[in-house]
Amino acid sequence: MKLHRLVMAMLVLSSVGSLSLPASAEAPLSLEGSAAPQPWQRYDDWTKARWDNYNTLAKHDTTPPRGAEIEIKSVTGDAAKGQLLAFDRRRGGGCLACHVMGPKTQALPGNVGVDLSEIGNAGRTDQWLYNYVFDARVFNPQSVMPPWGKHGFYNEAEIRDIVAFLKTLKTPATFADKLNDPEKRPQPVEDRDGLDPFVNPAAERIEAGAALFKQPGPNGKACIACHATPARTFKRWAVEMPKWEPRLKKVLGIEEFITRHAKATTGADYLMQSTANTDLSIYLHNLANGEAIKVDLSTPDAKAAYERGVELSKVKIGQFNFSCVDCHQTGANKWLRGQWLGEPRGQFDHFPLWRTSRNEVWDIRKRFEWCNVQVRANELPPDAPEYGELELYLRKMNEGLKLAAPNIRH
Ligand code: HEC
Ligand code: HEC
Numbered sequence: 001m002k003l004h005r006l007v008m009a010m011l012v013l014s015s016v017g018s019l020s021l022p023a024s025a026e027a028p029l030s031l032e033g034s035a036a037p038q039p040w041q042r043y044d045d046w047t048k049a050r051w052d053n054y055n056t057l058a059k060h061d062t063t064p065p066r067g068a069e070i071e072i073k074s075v076t077g078d079a080a081k082g083q084l085l086a087f088d089r090r091r092g093g094g095c096l097a098c099h100v101m102g103p104k105t106q107a108l109p110g111n112v113g114v115d116l117s118e119i120g121n122a123g124r125t126d127q128w129l130y131n132y133v134f135d136a137r138v139f140n141p142q143s144v145m146p147p148w149g150k151h152g153f154y155n156e157a158e159i160r161d162i163v164a165f166l167k168t169l170k171t172p173a174t175f176a177d178k179l180n181d182p183e184k185r186p187q188p189v190e191d192r193d194g195l196d197p198f199v200n201p202a203a204e205r206i207e208a209g210a211a212l213f214k215q216p217g218p219n220g221k222a223c224i225a226c227h228a229t230p231a232r233t234f235k236r237w238a239v240e241m242p243k244w245e246p247r248l249k250k251v252l253g254i255e256e257f258i259t260r261h262a263k264a265t266t267g268a269d270y271l272m273q274s275t276a277n278t279d280l281s282i283y284l285h286n287l288a289n290g291e292a293i294k295v296d297l298s299t300p301d302a303k304a305a306y307e308r309g310v311e312l313s314k315v316k317i318g319q320f321n322f323s324c325v326d327c328h329q330t331g332a333n334k335w336l337r338g339q340w341l342g343e344p345r346g347q348f349d350h351f352p353l354w355r356t357s358r359n360e361v362w363d364i365r366k367r368f369e370w371c372n373v374q375v376r377a378n379e380l381p382p383d384a385p386e387y388g389e390l391e392l393y394l395r396k397m398n399e400g401l402k403l404a405a406p407n408i409r410h
């Protein structure tokens, strides 16, 4: 009898839940298929190169690099040739991307690595230097130095020449212009007004997104038909994304939500990275401008996805063998050649944005893809679960910051 009453109460409650409280309903989602174009192909104007033999975020070998220290009694090589190789930007950016190397250092060296200007006085053995350049992981598995020999940037004879050059470095660098000194170079300040359409072309896309919101899809319905007051209903929505989505068993970001929800409601095909998808994303982000970012890790699934994101941020990928934290934590607030490396907090409170260097609007997933391809790792499709997990991790790092979207960056 008691049980019966309980069941009745539950039935009443659940019918109240679905009938008179539609706000607690689940957003319809099209669960089938990919939210990105299939098969995924890299953007036309990006490099066509592929790095199939190296780690990606989806497929990585985490066993520590094998290989023992290579035995070498003394290195003879051509120091002049070694200097050319070390300074050659076409060789994976060259050593100056991260090191100052004595008085001959060329323009805009970086400082992710130590100043090597006096490495010739440091008492390093030839064998140590050779191995450190060939594959520093032999000494330090977490090294931020790319394995120049092991990953095929330079051959053995070239590394001998580079070591010969290193041994000649015995004098500190001097910089006539402080812009060339990575310790003194002023860090870039971003103070452009992201919401001024004369400054930021992405600002115009707010209107484009608002128009799409009112435009009927293939089945005759527009977003506005079900969401009459978006400014009120979605005042905080964007700052509470991404989130774990049990129906998809993955972290759902704003752009993938748009694809799957539009498909299920208006019938529109707004694949990720399409102009329509990005416009709606800008519009929905903009509705939450000024609101503080909040991440929901209250369920075990969400927590686990976040933990996976933290791990992914440390996975070394690509021919360069870099993880996100190599550049954005270990290397943060330093220079990679002329590029200032930002830290995770402050990186994910202003997307989507206009990239002046690319003349395009980018959502966060495109940025992830770029940061993969830059380290010569194959990127993943924008709807990859790994990117969702990284997004969750990065959002957590930005919790409490106020959303400012769209924005503008180099
Ligand atoms: C992406 C940044 C980066 C680039 C590019 C880079 N290095 Fe390094 N290098 C580092 C970092 C960081 C360290 C310090 C510790 C570590 O992470 O291994 C280092 C350490 C070293 C050391 C050891 C210094 C010492 O005494 O402890 C040598 C030698 C060295 N680098 C040589 C080179 C040479 C030669 C090149 C070019 C072929 C080069 N590096 C390019 C980041 C870089
Ligand atoms: C047929 C009705 C319908 C249409 C059309 C529709 N939605 Fe929804 N939408 C819903 C329902 C139901 C929910 C879940 C309950 C709620 O939050 O109102 C929802 C939720 C949402 C949410 C909040 C998601 C969440 O996590 O709760 C957003 C944002 C949203 N819709 C945007 C859109 C956009 C953009 C379009 C047009 C592409 C659209 N909707 C079209 C019915 C619709």
Ligand code: HEC
Pocket (backbone or CB within 6 Å): 313, 322, 323, 324, 325, 326, 327, 328, 336, 339, 340, 341, 342, 343, 346, 347, 348, 367, 368, 371, 372, 374, 375, 390, 409
């Ligand atoms: C080789 C170094 C390097 C690696 C590795 C790298 N990035 Fe970046 N990243 C950059 C540079 C350079 C920029 C542009 C300057 C900046 O804002 O830091 C950038 C920018 C970003 C931005 C945009 C910052 C903004 O304010 O608009 C995000 C987000 C980002 N990276 C995420 C990642 C993630 C996630 C990973 C790991 C998958 C990663 N990056 C790996 C170099 C790197």
